Structure formats: C-alpha cells, structure tokens
Amino acid sequence: KQEVTQIPAALSVPEGENLVLNCSFTDSAIYNLQWFRQDPGKGLTSLLLIQSSQREQTSGRLNASLDKSSGRSTLYIAASQPGDSATYLCAVKGGTGNQFYFGTGTSLTVIP
Amino acid sequence: EAQVTQNPRYLITVTGKKLTVTCSQNMNHEYMSWYRQDPGLGLRQIYYSMNVEVTDKGDVPEGYKVSRKEKRNFPLILESPSPNQTSLYFCATADRVLYEQYFGPGTRLTVT
Numbered sequence: 001k002q003e004v005t006q007i008p009a010a011l012s013v014p015e016g017e018n019l020v021l022n023c024s025f026t027d028s029a030i031y032n033l034q035w036f037r038q039d040p041g042k043g044l045t046s047l048l049l050i051q052s053s054q055r056e057q058t059s060g061r062l063n064a065s066l067d068k069s070s071g072r073s074t075l076y077i078a079a080s081q082p083g084d085s086a087t088y089l090c091a092v093k094g095g096t097g098n099q100f101y102f103g104t105g106t107s108l109t110v111i112p
Numbered sequence: 113e114a115q116v117t118q119n120p121r122y123l124i125t126v127t128g129k130k131l132t133v134t135c136s137q138n139m140n141h142e143y144m145s146w147y148r149q150d151p152g153l154g155l156r157q158i159y160y161s162m163n164v165e166v167t168d169k170g171d172v173p174e175g176y177k178v179s180r181k182e183k184r185n186f187p188l189i190l191e192s193p194s195p196n197q198t199s200l201y202f203c204a205t206a207d208r209v210l211y212e213q214y215f216g217p218g219t220r221l222t223v224t
Binding site (some may be wrong): 031032036045091093098102103105 | 143
C-alpha cells in the first residue's frame, strides 16, 4: 500500500523567505502527484498537478518538482507572504489502482 | 461555474440514526470519491466510483455505503452512525484522463 509522508508537520518562516515543502511516497509507480492548500476549516484548493512523465510544474510563485525514482516531490514557494499561511497537502494516485493517497500535511505560518 | 457541492455542511446527529450526505458535481466527471479527514491521520479515502453503477472500497469503507445511479451525484450513506464516524467529510471528483481532483467544501459530522 502506498504511504505518503510530509515533513515537517509544521513550519514557521518570516515574510519574504523562500521555502520548500517536502512530500515522499513509498511506491514510485504513481500516475500523478497533486499539491493542495487547505485553510482552517475549509476545503482543499488545488495548486499544482504533476503527471508521472513530468519533472516539474510552475504556477506564479509556486514550483513543484517530482522525482519518481527517489519517491519525492517538493513544493517551492518563493517570496512567502502572510496569505500563504495554510496547510499544504500532497496526494498521489497509484499507477495501477484507482485510489488516491494523501500525506498528513505541512502547516505553514508566514510571520509578517 | 464548475463546482462540487455537498449537503449538509454541518450535521449533529445521534448514534444509530441513518443519514445521507449528498454530493453533486457539474463538471461531467466520471470519477467521484469520498474522504474523511481526521487530526493526525490526514485524508483517507472511503469509497470511490469510476462511473455510474461502479463503486469500489477505499481504505476505510466500514460503516459507510455509497451509490452512483447518476453521473453527477454520489451520496454517502451512514446507516447506523457511531461516534467514531465523527469527522470532516469531503467529496471529490476527477476526470479519467488527468485525474486532477476537485473537492467539495466539506461536511462536518458529529455523532453523539
């Protein structure tokens, strides 16, 4: 069974800093990996989707990379802002099955 | 506007009283899914559906039922809720090419 891990569980940084969030998975045979943002008590907002054949995706200040062979993905946030404070989740879809597996998330606080 | 809707958004009920949480989408997606989110455990998939009349168990299906009679609707049924089903529930949809997930706003369920 696929296991997805996100470390650290919580991260606090000063405004303006560049930061990296990590996501690791145990089975490299994935179909895709998706990064989400979740604000407290709210739903999930999709940030970036990386297909298994891709190495990275970019959207504005966000850049996500994927290294299937090592079972890792990173989400890079440039020039962090207080509005970036949220929990960031990654999810993978298995390459053969039809299930999705989520990490437990990294809670990010950007201090003004 | 493309959206996934869930109803109700909040529900407090008592042990053993049957309930249904509805999920509806207007994106013509074939794949629909239910998750529960619990502190420290992240999101776990309960059931998913690849198409009308096709449903499969996720990682935590015990105590839940689903049906997919129409493409746009995927209700979650708790026939005899118990306190350990107190949780935040999310419905999600995806197309079957990219499998990019879109989430509903969530239903917070409390079973006393």
